[in-house]
Amino acid sequence: MKYALVTGGSRGIGRAIALQLAKELQYNILLNFNKNHKAAEETKLLIEANGVNCHILQFDVGKAEATTAAFENWKKANPEAIIEVIVNNAGITRDGLFMWMKPEDWNTVIDTSLNGFYNVTQPLLKDMLRKRYGRIINIVSLSGLKGNAGQVNYSAAKGGLIAATKALAQEIGKRKVTVNAVAPGFINSEMTEDFDQNEFKKLIPLKRFGEAEEVANLVSFLASKKASYITGEVININGGLYS
Template sequence: MDQQTAIVTGGGRGIGRAIGLELAACGYFVILNYRSGRDAAEQTRDEIRSAGGSAEIMGFDITDAAAAKEAVAEIAAGHDIGVLVNNAGITADGLFVMMPEKDWHDVITTALSGFYNVTKPVLKQMMRKKRGSVVTLSSVSGIRGNRGQANYSAAKAGLIGASKAVSAEVARLGIRVNVVAPGLIETEMIQEAPVDFIKQMIPMARIGRPGEVAKVVRFLCSEDASYITGAVISVDGGMG
């Protein structure tokens, strides 16, 4: 119980994978949540272990409140939860006037209900020890909006608002709640995006790397960020 544990939702691939690797390298026991990508989560866990870190995987759907509550209770029974990274999210892009109702609700539910379902029971554990750090992944789309992503932009903007409100509620209890808003990052989510066109809109004229996001998350989880809460840090090459 001396080693602090970090929970990373959607931790098997992309930015979540990079965050898991980064936090494990800092000494956290990392629990990688996944919903369907078990193979990817296992690969990330094995990579962490090969590098000398500690990690385990845990499959549960963050949109299922009961499953999330049960999972957090199971983790808390054997681990000292010091960090939660809300990384899981999905996209279902399309013009708003043509967007199916399911696409709207699936994206919103995964982001916002997922945040509620996991963060609430984790905060209750952190409040008992009067310390902890919650970092939630938003997006540049949640700050400036993005054509064809009304659902995603709404979800990510909602995470910013929720995080700011929660940060004010738990700050006196020694718990910090912050947001990281990535721009275009080299992950599976941009494989079909017009990358060359989008790069023209990025002042730094390149795509970001998952590790660049992970290092900012690591900073916010550390004591180096002990007086930072309710903040939104963009990692977007200047897009925001």
């Protein structure tokens, strides 16, 4: 059985991505979450309404041992399962001016977005290379491309992930495994619910925030066979804000 793994998949953009991969590409879903068990169970029901299986895995992508153990246990229980798609979506913000930033606010953000990419992708990559097929899609951010005041930690994490995307794509392209990044701008989600939309909309040529489903549509395309000649790319989805 073929699976797509979505980290941070219980809510927001991650939930929309998992649903779209199930609906459009008929992938069984391996849904990772860290804390919100109720939201994960709700998402599982929505996914399975598309006629596919959904397995929930609870672990913090920033913790290497817990991540590896979760995958090993799942593989033992599902020896026939193949993970063809990895969507590294898990991420957190701990915003604040750099001069006042506490070490834990720096480390937690780096651990989740950047080290999480390593912890999740590296142990699963060997199977993709053996199968000579795979899709790795990293959810980055406008902050990782242009930087954002008050988000030095988040910008550093996402900027590092962008560079890792480009480098890994060069390493493994010959095995027909593609690696791309999707960089959302302002998307309606819990992460942006406290933003002053009227002020930010003035900066956006399309004059609105994006929807999680719009990001999910792009990810689904990159996860499909239609995108077989696209790798090492960072695709912006931001209403023209940074183009």
